[in-house]
Amino acid sequence: MSLLLIAPDRDMSPWANALKDEDPNIDIEIWPEVEDKKKVHFAVSWNQPKHVLDQYPNLKAVSSLGAGADHLLEDQALPKSVDICRIVSPSLIQQMQEYVLGAVINIQRNFVHYIRQKDHGKWQAHNHPLAKNLGVGIMGLGELGQPVATQLAQVGYKVLGWSRSEKKIPNTTTFAGTGELPAFLQQTQVLVCLLPLTPETKDILDLDFFKQLKKPAWIINVARGEHLVDEDLIYALDSNILQGAWLDAFTEEPLPDKHAFWNRKNIIITPHIASITKPKEVATQIIDNYKRALSGMELNYRVDREKGY
Ligand code: NAP
Numbered sequence: 001m002s003l004l005l006i007a008p009d010r011d012m013s014p015w016a017n018a019l020k021d022e023d024p025n026i027d028i029e030i031w032p033e034v035e036d037k038k039k040v041h042f043a044v045s046w047n048q049p050k051h052v053l054d055q056y057p058n059l060k061a062v063s064s065l066g067a068g069a070d071h072l073l074e075d076q077a078l079p080k081s082v083d084i085c086r087i088v089s090p091s092l093i094q095q096m097q098e099y100v101l102g103a104v105i106n107i108q109r110n111f112v113h114y115i116r117q118k119d120h121g122k123w124q125a126h127n128h129p130l131a132k133n134l135g136v137g138i139m140g141l142g143e144l145g146q147p148v149a150t151q152l153a154q155v156g157y158k159v160l161g162w163s164r165s166e167k168k169i170p171n172t173t174t175f176a177g178t179g180e181l182p183a184f185l186q187q188t189q190v191l192v193c194l195l196p197l198t199p200e201t202k203d204i205l206d207l208d209f210f211k212q213l214k215k216p217a218w219i220i221n222v223a224r225g226e227h228l229v230d231e232d233l234i235y236a237l238d239s240n241i242l243q244g245a246w247l248d249a250f251t252e253e254p255l256p257d258k259h260a261f262w263n264r265k266n267i268i269i270t271p272h273i274a275s276i277t278k279p280k281e282v283a284t285q286i287i288d289n290y291k292r293a294l295s296g297m298e299l300n301y302r303v304d305r306e307k308g309y
Pocket of ligand 1: 066067068069092141142143163177195196200201222223272273274275309
C-alpha cells in the first residue's frame with residue numbers, strides 16, 4: 001500500500017521527507033513516477049492534471065494539500081466513492097490572521113499611499129477612520145474566517161461576519177444566508193472574502209455586490225480568484241464604486257503578464273501567499289488520515305460533497 005503525492009507545480013521532496021519522518025514504514029510515491037498504480041490507496045494532491053485521479057483502482061481517499069478542496073471537488077476524474085479531506089492547521093490560521101490584519105491596517109492607515117508618495121518626495125497627510133468606526137466584514141466564518149474575525153475585533157475594528165448558518169462570535173455582528181447579505185454589506189467598508197469556492201459562491205464579488213458596500217469601500221480577496229468577476233472590479237474602481245482591491249488569489253495563476261490588474265495603482269497583488277501549508281506541521285494530520293482511510297474510519301476534516309466544502 002502506498003501514499004501518492006501529486007502536485008505538478010511543486011517540489012514534493014520536502015513533503016515526502018516530512019511524511020517519512022513521521023512514519024518511516026509508509027511507502028511514498030511522487031507523481032508521475034508511480035511503480036504500481038494498484039498499490040496507491042491514498043493521495044495528497046494540489047492542482048492535479050485532468051485524467052490522473054481515475055488511474056488508481058484502489059484509491060480510497062484524497063487529501064488536499066491546502067485548506068481549499070475545490071480543485072478536487074470539480075475534478076471529473078475523481079470517482080464519487082473516493083473520500084476527500086483537507087488541511088486545517090494552526091499555522092494556516094495564524095498566517096491568514098497576519099495577512100488580513102496587515103492588509104486591513106494598510107488600507108485604514110493609508111500606508112499604500114505613503115509608500116508611493118515617498119517615491120515622489122511628496123509630504124501629504126490623509127485622513128483615516130478610527131478602527132472602531134471601520135466596518136470590516138468577513139464573508140465565510142469557517143476554520144479561517146472565525147479566527148480572523150476574532151483577531152480583528154481584538155485590535156478594535158468594528159467586525160461583521162456572514163456565513164451560511166447562524167454563528168455567535170464574541171464582538172462580531174453576524175449575519176446568515178442570502179436574506180441577510182444586504183444588511184451585512186451595507187455596514188461593511190472593508191470586505192474580506194474567506195468563502196470556499198462552490199457553485200453558490202462563484203462570481204459572488206460582482207458589480208451589484210460592490211454597489212451595496214458602505215463607501216469608501218475596499219475588498220480583500222484571500223479565497224479563490226473565481227469568487228471575483230474581474231471586469232466588474234475594473235469597472236467598479238473606474239467608477240469610484242470601490243476605492244481599492246487587495247488580491248491574493250486569481251482565476252489564472254500566475255496572473256498573466258497582460259492582465260488588466262497589473263497596471264492598476266488601486267489593486268494590490270500578492271502571489272497566493274496569504275497562508276501556505278508547511279509540510280512538517282501537517283505530516284501528522286496526513287498520516288492520521290491515511291491510516292483512517294485504510295481502516296475505513298471517518299476522515300478528519302472531511303469535505304462534504306453535498307455542501308461543496
Ligand atoms: P471553511 O472552514 O470551509 O469555511 C467556509 C465558511 O464559508 C463557512 O463559515 C460557511 O458557512 C461559509 N459559506 C460557505 N458557503 C456559503 C454560502 N453559500 N453563503 C454564505 N456562507 C457560506 O473554509 P476555510 O478553511 O476557512 O477557507 C476559506 C477560504 O480560504 C477557502 O476558499 C480557501 O480555499 C481559502 N484559502 C486561501 C489561502 C490563501 O493562501 N490565499 C490559504 C488557505 C485557504 P457555514 O459555517 O454556515 O457552513
